[in-house]
Amino acid sequence: MTNQAERGGLREQRKARTRRAIQEHALRLFLDQGYDATTVEEIAAAAGVSHMTFFRYFPTKEAVVEDDDYDPFIADLVRARPAGENPLEALRAALRTGLDAVLDTDRDAVYARTRLIVTTPALQARQWHNTATTGDLLATALADRERRPVDLRLRVIAAAATAALTTALTAWVEGDGADDLRSLIDQAFAALDPEP
Amino acid sequence: MTNQAERGGLREQRKARTRRAIQEHALRLFLDQGYDATTVEEIAAAAGVSHMTFFRYFPTKEAVVEDDDYDPFIADLVRARPAGENPLEALRAALRTGLDAVLDTDRDAVYARTRLIVTTPALQARQWHNTATTGDLLATALADRERRPVDLRLRVIAAAATAALTTALTAWVEGDGADDLRSLIDQAFAALDPEP
DNA sequence: CTAACTTTTGTTAGTCAATAACACTACGGC
């Protein structure tokens, strides 16, 4: 119990509450009046903090929308795929498994956030950076799985897979969320296999 | 000769000269002292104009580095590929032809600019946006070539091709330009073909 | 050649994101 402060201390509770408050007010305001039309000052005021505090919790205005917590999770799923499987199929299967877990429970929230990102230039730019990072992570996972170093080939395959995923997500938003995302992702990955 | 002003008038000459001056001083300063460490005010001063004039010529600080003029050219090369050829191979061949023309004459300039973009976060973000635009253009070109509308499959293939190109360019910079770019691009595209 | 016009530029003043310095408050260990 020496480290109680890090788990249940009042400070940590407050921190977590403040962080969540900022995030929720930000998303509400973004969806309400648009991303660019919403200033950090507004968000901070709505959350009852100063704009400095906002930046203490999030490094940039964009970061408040980001949510890449489960990238490492997917990387682990990739590493768990059988070594014989071809890399692209391993990525497809891992992404599928990871997304299934999220979509079943949080579909609407995922859609709202994805829509916000896809339709906001500033968030897109940021998202592309995150996608590149994810690509690197996946390439590393592929390499680990085959017990060899990352090379150009694995990097290209990982980049192609994230490109397929991004294309499917964009199509999802373009269709106003009416399509089944899983099906779109299947189609996207199928396009990478020069079929018989 | 009714439209002389649009071709050889003093105004157009001055405009072209100013634009080039801004661009050259900007690149020099960026390479010299870094992108972030260089302010628009500095660039404007070096080019002998006010910072407002800078923004009249370039919408953003990043735009001064961009150079997507030959995207439509590559799209035309894609359209010119035989309709029987598979889409990915058509893109590879078109990109190859387009790059050959540039690399032979401007290799060093292309390398310097690519390095600047790859190593500067703000320029990367912008470049990803441009890459996405290029992807759309290529997808459209592929569709035109096959005389049918753009669909998810063509978009994925175009996105995968640009991802391969980007990966090759990144590897080129990581290797300090010592590798042969053409060879890197060949390897990158080969990775997209699940080989025999 | 001159007068009226249009285009381009500079000046000024501003907004907003992001960072820094420093003092203040209150939590939590003792």
Added chain:
DNA sequence: GCCGTAGTGTTATTGACTAACAAAAGTTAG
């Protein structure tokens, strides 16, 4: 209860970018 410190607010600064208006130059007509 006391004190160190984490967390916050205040204020000020930098730098990208925009708007409004005035000034200067180019262009065209008469």
